[in-house]
Amino acid sequence: MIFSFDLLFEAVLFGVLLGCFYAAVSIGLSVSFGLLDVPHVAHPALMIFGSYCTFIVTGWGLDPILAGVVLMPAFFVLGVLIYRFYYETFERRGTEAGVRGLAFFFGLAFIIEVGLILGFGVDQRTVQAAYIGSSLSIGDYRIPYRMLVAFGVALLLTFCLSIYLSKTFTGRAIKAVAQDEPALRLMGANPVRIKQWAFGIATGVSALAGAMVIIVGPVEPAMDRLYIGRTFCVVVLAGLGSMTGTLAAGLILGIAESIVLMMLGASWAPAVAFGLLLVVLGIRPQGLFGR
Amino acid sequence: MKDSRRKVLKAGAALAATAAASTTFPRFAIGQSGPIKIGMSMPQTGSLGAGGQAALLALRMWVEDVNKRGGLLKRQVELIAYDDQTNPANVPGIYTKLLDVDKVDLLIAPYGTVPTAPVMPLVKQRGLLLMGNFSFQVNAKVQHDMWFNNAPWNDASSWSDGFFKAGQGAGAKTVAVLAADNDFAQNLANGARTLAQKAGIKSVYDQNYPPATTDFSSLIRGIRAAKPEMVFVMSYPNDSVAIIRAVNEIGVGPQVQIFGGGMVGLQFTPIMTSLGSLLNGVLNYNSYVPGMKYPGIEDFLARYTKRAQEAKVDPLGFYLPPFNYAIGQMLEQAVGATRSLDHKTLASYLRQNEMKTVVGPIKYGKDGEWANARVVQAQFRGVADKDMEQFRKSERQVVVYPDAYKTGSVITPFEKARTAK
Numbered sequence: 001m002i003f004s005f006d007l008l009f010e011a012v013l014f015g016v017l018l019g020c021f022y023a024a025v026s027i028g029l030s031v032s033f034g035l036l037d038v039p040h041v042a043h044p045a046l047m048i049f050g051s052y053c054t055f056i057v058t059g060w061g062l063d064p065i066l067a068g069v070v071l072m073p074a075f076f077v078l079g080v081l082i083y084r085f086y087y088e089t090f091e092r093r094g095t096e097a098g099v100r101g102l103a104f105f106f107g108l109a110f111i112i113e114v115g116l117i118l119g120f121g122v123d124q125r126t127v128q129a130a131y132i133g134s135s136l137s138i139g140d141y142r143i144p145y146r147m148l149v150a151f152g153v154a155l156l157l158t159f160c161l162s163i164y165l166s167k168t169f170t171g172r173a174i175k176a177v178a179q180d181e182p183a184l185r186l187m188g189a190n191p192v193r194i195k196q197w198a199f200g201i202a203t204g205v206s207a208l209a210g211a212m213v214i215i216v217g218p219v220e221p222a223m224d225r226l227y228i229g230r231t232f233c234v235v236v237l238a239g240l241g242s243m244t245g246t247l248a249a250g251l252i253l254g255i256a257e258s259i260v261l262m263m264l265g266a267s268w269a270p271a272v273a274f275g276l277l278l279v280v281l282g283i284r285p286q287g288l289f290g291r
Numbered sequence: 292m293k294d295s296r297r298k299v300l301k302a303g304a305a306l307a308a309t310a311a312a313s314t315t316f317p318r319f320a321i322g323q324s325g326p327i328k329i330g331m332s333m334p335q336t337g338s339l340g341a342g343g344q345a346a347l348l349a350l351r352m353w354v355e356d357v358n359k360r361g362g363l364l365k366r367q368v369e370l371i372a373y374d375d376q377t378n379p380a381n382v383p384g385i386y387t388k389l390l391d392v393d394k395v396d397l398l399i400a401p402y403g404t405v406p407t408a409p410v411m412p413l414v415k416q417r418g419l420l421l422m423g424n425f426s427f428q429v430n431a432k433v434q435h436d437m438w439f440n441n442a443p444w445n446d447a448s449s450w451s452d453g454f455f456k457a458g459q460g461a462g463a464k465t466v467a468v469l470a471a472d473n474d475f476a477q478n479l480a481n482g483a484r485t486l487a488q489k490a491g492i493k494s495v496y497d498q499n500y501p502p503a504t505t506d507f508s509s510l511i512r513g514i515r516a517a518k519p520e521m522v523f524v525m526s527y528p529n530d531s532v533a534i535i536r537a538v539n540e541i542g543v544g545p546q547v548q549i550f551g552g553g554m555v556g557l558q559f560t561p562i563m564t565s566l567g568s569l570l571n572g573v574l575n576y577n578s579y580v581p582g583m584k585y586p587g588i589e590d591f592l593a594r595y596t597k598r599a600q601e602a603k604v605d606p607l608g609f610y611l612p613p614f615n616y617a618i619g620q621m622l623e624q625a626v627g628a629t630r631s632l633d634h635k636t637l638a639s640y641l642r643q644n645e646m647k648t649v650v651g652p653i654k655y656g657k658d659g660e661w662a663n664a665r666v667v668q669a670q671f672r673g674v675a676d677k678d679m680e681q682f683r684k685s686e687r688q689v690v691v692y693p694d695a696y697k698t699g700s701v702i703t704p705f706e707k708a709r710t711a712k
Binding site for chain 2: 004007010011014015017018021113117120121122123124125126132133134135142144145146147216217218220221222223226229230257258261262263265266267269270
């Protein structure tokens with residue numbers, strides 16, 4: 001074990017950047033699973049689909065982040081369609097059918113994965129940008145620009161979604177659906193349309209998250225499997241549906257993982273991250289910022 | 292009546308003898324109908340999928356070639372391959388299906404150590420011939436006497452010896468070891484640790500990282516803090532790309548003489564092309580690089596490139612495809628010479644004879660690994676970005692070990708090698 005305060009500081013710094021990346025890739029799930037209670041296990045697969053779409057769009061000369069933003073409306077529509085299908089075939093038939101919807105989302109994830117293999121092959125795909133592969137040097141410290149980009153996007157996404165959910169009418173309606181769906185119905189609002197809209201937002205956000213993933217590292221079709229555990233861990237640790245909680249949970253996981261990777265035993269990193277989740281849930285079953 | 296009873300008894304005896312022969316005696320294929328089935332699982336998706344698909348294409352090319360020549364024992368050859376998704380948990384089930392449902396005649400192992408390890412107990416228990424496919428030391432503990440690996444290495448020293456010698460030649464006395472937490476990397480890492488200890492090289496950093504590691508910046512920073520003079524990395528393709536990127540961003544320190552060693556993936560064309568100039572200076576193992584001369588390899592690679600473009604797999608195919616084609620060639624020679632599909636007979640032939648393949652002559656040792664290892668350590672130099680064709684030139688990967696294939700000397704330290712042409 002190597003220890004120095006310099007190294008500890010750097011581990012925390014890398015952890016903050018990594019944590020923000022984890023928050024960026026989990027925030028869409030925080031809306032779909034955390035607020036809407038939809039067992040959206042296909043979220044990472046849609047995100048990787050977003051990475052591949054980013055790969056295509058950057059081929060036309062666009063910057064990867066800009067590509068992610070450009071793709072968001074198309075992914076929003078895709079999300080609306082997916083939710084509509086899920087609602088008609090599973091959710092409207094009651095809670096039990098909703099649980100069976102888990103199989104639907106697993107199926108969707110497999111279809112996306114196989115589709116990507118057929119379309120792109122199994123080779124890794126990467127994108128090029130000025131901030132990929134270079135770093136910011138401050139004294140002896142070097143901070144990868146790609147992680148700084150993920151940091152910035154995560155903060156911006158969290159801020160925008162928090163403002164949207166608390167300050168706009170539709171945003172408040174989405175929160176209301178999460179809290180008391182029958183009451184919202186009595187108020188004259190259509191919960192299905194609200195949920196459809198929210199699921200569209202969650203899927204739109206996953207396009208930008210996908211752009212983040214391909215900026216941080218190369219992607220391949222089966223990569224979604226790496227993110228299932230981690231994204232659900234962040235959302236549950238945060239407390240279902242909390243945007244600021246998602247950022248905080250991402251930071252906790254990122255910092256814990258970075259310190260363990262750099263200074264203790266790297267093999268322990270996943271155990272420490274998920275151990276933290278168990279401890280937090282033991283003390284606060286509703287998560288850090290749960291309702 | 293007597294006659295007819297005798298006929299019935301004779302027919303019954305003949306039937307019993309046939310039934311007994313089919314279970315007791317070796318299976319002779321001559322006169323049998325239907326194709327000879329060769330079965331395998333292959334990672335076609337997941338982290339080894341890119342390599343697996345390229346390897347599978349080469350095997351299919353051999354099947355087409357051998358069928359054009361009339362097949363094996365005058366029977367056509369059929370290859371049955373299932374995708375194991377680079378998930379070792381899927382492999383035993385696939386091989387059980389191949390044997391019990393598909394009734395295959397011969398078996399080939401999946402590409403890679405991790406997917407191969409779970410099938411070893413099965414083939415040992417059933418006494419079956421298994422042609423290995425670029426795995427590392429999976430037979431070291433199992434000691435199956437019908438295992439024959441197509442990979443050009445044998446023990447750990449055959450893989451890492453060249454790396455350590457290059458480092459020691461540059462005056463390095465300390466090493467950092469970074470290894471993935473899987474069978475392949477751990478087998479190699481244990482061998483490397485033993486070698487380093489014997490050579491008096493001090494270990495200043497030794498970490499195993501979990502397979503789901505997202506970003507390697509923290510690990511590379513840890514290595515930099517330990518100030519090693521050699522960095523020996525054993526990683527799988529996705530990790531290798533992330534590690535090379537992190538090294539470029541964070542740096543490993545000016546004292547590092549050589550970096551690399553056992554990074555899987557830096558032999559695959561799409562990865563080499565996408566990393567481009569970031570590869571410069573890395574000293575890594577390889578099975579084949581342009582400039583190594585074997586009868587038939589250039590013709591094979593020319594044919595392979597055309598097929599690979601259609602199939603959207605590794606277009607250069609230096610690393611795995613020729614060695615997979617060689618598996619077919621070895622089976623063809625063994626079956627042709629023994630006129631048999633009996634696994635013991637074939638294993639005995641493979642053990643005693645030198646095989647002629649597109650990757651040169653192969654002679655097996657007692658453990659089913661190559662008697663004379665042929666792993667090269669090659670240093671990337673002068674690699675430009677976004678240019679796949681450059682890797683056809685021998686100057687881009689300079690072989691520094693072994694002497695028989697040497698095309699140049701290693702450039703040290705690592706920082707200097709990164710800018711060398």
